[in-house]
Amino acid sequence: MSSELDFKLNKHGPLVEEVRRLGFHRFLALAEHVRQLPYGRPSDCEDFLAILKEKRGTCSSKHRLLAAVAHECGKSDVELVVGLYAMSEQNTPGVGVTLNRAGFDSIPEAHCYLRLAKQRYDFTGLRSGSTSPFSALLSEHVICPKRLTEEKKTLHHQAVASWAKQSALSFDDAWALREACIQALASNDALKPTGPSAGASGPSA
DSSP states (O other), X not given: OOGGXXXXXXXXXXXXXXXXXXXXXBHHHHHHHHHHSOBOOOSXXXXXXXXXXXXXXXXXXXXXXXXXXXXXXXXXXXXXEEEEEEEOTTTSTTOHHHHXXXXXXXXXXXXXXXXXXXXXXXXXXXXXXXXXXXXXXXXXXXXXXXXXXXXXXXXXXXXXXXXXXXXTOOHHHHHHHHHHHHHHHHHTTTTSOOSOOSSOOOOOO
16 A cells, blocks of 8 residues: 555545544555445535545445545545446456346446555445456546546446446346346445455445
């Protein structure tokens, strides 16, 4: 893990002050805590701190908080990135059966992570496949934390719509397949946290 991420949380800002109150004084310690939180969508998607209150988070909510805290500390070079990748059994274990049943090897998925000095950091904490989603990236987009929810949804829908057209599917059918893949992940315990990793571990939400 890069020492550049191991900086002190010593600036003033509402998020920094709250995480310091919770006992986190260095960014990397906060990031590792976030990585270990169970995978799950917080009930209040507008609250950046919801993942710490509810002790669960998705790739979006986890990295949104981390990026926002870094920016409050003056670390604007810590980027919040949405990466669109071709989700398959190889890079996202658990989706293969669902995809194969529909006659496909992969489908576009959106994943969030941090990037610093061209190095990607994924604190989602999910089980990794035989290959990294980073090796199947279709595009990357740097997003402002406050605009993540809206912009990620738009990017993801555009990618799935384009793929659906190429695959002779309606958008609704393509999106239903994507949702079925995510449900398959949830049902086979693929969304349980794992050990630290600098590689992507997908999926989105």
